[in-house]
Amino acid sequence: MMFTPWRSALAYAAWVTVVSWLIGTVVLAGYSLAFGDRLGPAGPEPLTWCRDQAVFLVVCTTVLTLGRRLLSPLPRWRTVIVDGILYMLVLGIANAAPYGAVNPGELLDAAALYSFFGLFTLQLPAAWCLSAVRSGKLDAVLKKRYTLDGNERATPNM
Numbered sequence: 001m002m003f004t005p006w007r008s009a010l011a012y013a014a015w016v017t018v019v020s021w022l023i024g025t026v027v028l029a030g031y032s033l034a035f036g037d038r039l040g041p042a043g044p045e046p047l048t049w050c051r052d053q054a055v056f057l058v059v060c061t062t063v064l065t066l067g068r069r070l071l072s073p074l075p076r077w078r079t080v081i082v083d084g085i086l087y088m089l090v091l092g093i094a095n096a097a098p099y100g101a102v103n104p105g106e107l108l109d110a111a112a113l114y115s116f117f118g119l120f121t122l123q124l125p126a127a128w129c130l131s132a133v134r135s136g137k138l139d140a141v142l143k144k145r146y147t148l149d150g151n152e153r154a155t156p157n158m
Contacts, residue, residue, distance in 0.1 A: 004068045008139040013064035016083065016130045017057055024123025025053075031121070048098070056094040063090050073140040080131045087127045088115050 067086050074082065092111030118124040 002073050002140050004073055004138055004140060006065070006069060008137075009065045009068035010061070012068055012134050012138055013061045015134050016064060016087070016127055017060045019130055020087075020123050020127035021053070021057060021060075023126040024118065024121040027121045027123075052095065052098050055098075056090070059094055060087060060090045068138065073138065076132060076135050079135040079138075080128055083131045083135075084124075084128050087131075088118070088124060091115055091118050091123070 063086050064083055067083060068079075071082065089111070092113075092115040093107070095114040096107055096110030115124065
């Protein structure tokens with residue numbers, strides 16, 4: 001049986017999450033400057049925005065790390081699909097949840113809106129591209145099994 005080590009899964013998840021978030025934030029700042037808006041909200045909202053973004057970064061990195069660690073190593077295209085779906089779900093729900101959606105329908109609508117917004121800020125396409133690039137650097141380790149006489153034996157690939 002094959003698996004991805006924790007270190008490799010965490011490095012992959014951190015690269016995908018942090019770099020795509022940075023790209024999305026820079027593009028959003030560029031849109032704000034291009035349309036004459038101020039860069040951030042006024043009043044106490046910057047602290048709330050920073051907290052929400054920090055929660056997103058931690059939750060997304062955790063979810064992607066667990067996804068890579070718990071799933072067996074996949075081909076690149078399947079890794080991009082699975083991790084892209086996980087990233088999109090976390091992006092939508094983590095950004096929509098703090099705004100007090102009352103029922104699940106409103107939460108899903110807000111999550112879909114934030115995921116759509118992630119397309120325009122290039123955050124989702126960046127995450128997909130980074131997932132495709134970084135998935136080639138994931139380590140796959142063969143888990144060893146031990147027999148009754150104490151000799152180790154690698155499990156055969158099926």
